[in-house]
Amino acid sequence: MLAAIFDMDGVIADTNPYHTIAWRExxxxxxxxxSDADFVRYVSGNHNRAIVQHLFxxxxxxxxxxxxLGDEKEALFRExxxxxxxxxxxLPDFLRALKRAGIKTAVGTSAPVENLDFVMEKLGLRDYFDVLLHEKLVSRPKPDPEIYQRAMHLLGVxxxxSVIFEDSMTGIRAARAAGARxxxxxxxxxxxxxQAVADVVIRDFEGLNLEKLL
Structure with a gap:
């Protein structure tokens, strides 16, 4: 493994319970x-344009x-x-281990740049990533692999x-289509x-050994 690429929502921060609250409101x-079922089906891992189209x-x-409309909801989420x-x-310890090992890192999220900036700044993680990609830097949202393909191109891998960390089925399809582990x-x-769709499954990053991924 020369590069680790992370989705944001549900991977860097467990935002989905709060996205659920914000979307429901x-x-x-x-x-x-x-409903919970509709959140998983129509919201989780999907681009805001598709979500608001379902809403309206x-x-x-x-x-x-x-x-x-998507920006209105995202402002509510951040609040x-x-x-x-x-x-x-x-996660912070794992990111430090990646840096010590010389492994390149990126974020590839379907979220708007305002949410990406919000999470990076609130958690103090921006300096741990070599590349940050958000919805407006690609033309096709997940499950299209474009965002992960672009991340790998920018990282030179x-x-x-590459290993991609994802939590949603939509994101995993994108990662699979990009050809990464x-x-x-x-x-x-x-x-x-x-376990039916990923190569490795973790509950979180506590005690995650790099050797397991190399």
């Missing part, structure tokens, strides 16, 4: 309930309208999550030299669900 404000089903949204933000257990982080899905 946003859906409710717009007259539509959001039957309406034709322009790109500008979709971004505006709700700010007092609670912590990294996934063991091949898929065979996939580590499933069991925050959004169970260990058993991830």
């Amino acid at each position: 946003y859906y409710q404000r717009n007259g539509k309930p959001l 089903d039957g309406q034709t949204l322009t790109d500008e309208e979709a971004y505006r 709700i999550y700010a007092p609670h933000i912590v990294p996934v257990p063991g 091949s898929p065979e030299e 996939v580590v499933g982080v069991a925050t959004t899905h169970t260990v058993e669900e991830l």
Whole structure:
């Protein structure tokens, strides 16, 4: 392994419970309930444009309208999550171990840049990553592999030299399509669900040995 590439939501920080709260409140404000099953099916790992299209089903949204609606929800999420933000257990130590080993690192998230900046700054992790990619730096969202392919290109590594950390099924499909080895982080899905689709499954980064991934 020469490079480790991380999704953000559910991998760097377990944001999904707070995204659920924010999306439910946003859906409710717009007259539509959001169940746990619908969160996993329509929200988790998906691009905001697809999510707001589900919320406003039957309406034709322009790109500008979709971004505006998504930005409203993301501002609500940051407000709700700010007092609670912590990294996934063991992540800071694992990132330090990667740096000591000379392994390149990147973030590839479908989230907007405002959320990426929010998480990096609140957790003090920006200096641990060589490349940071967000939704507006790619033309095709996950499950398309573009964001991971671009991360590998910018890091100067091949898929065979890369490991991608993901928590959602959509993200894992993107990682698989990019040709890298996939580590499933069991925050959004169970260990058993991830074992069917990932090469390695972890609950968090506590005690994760680099040799397990090399």
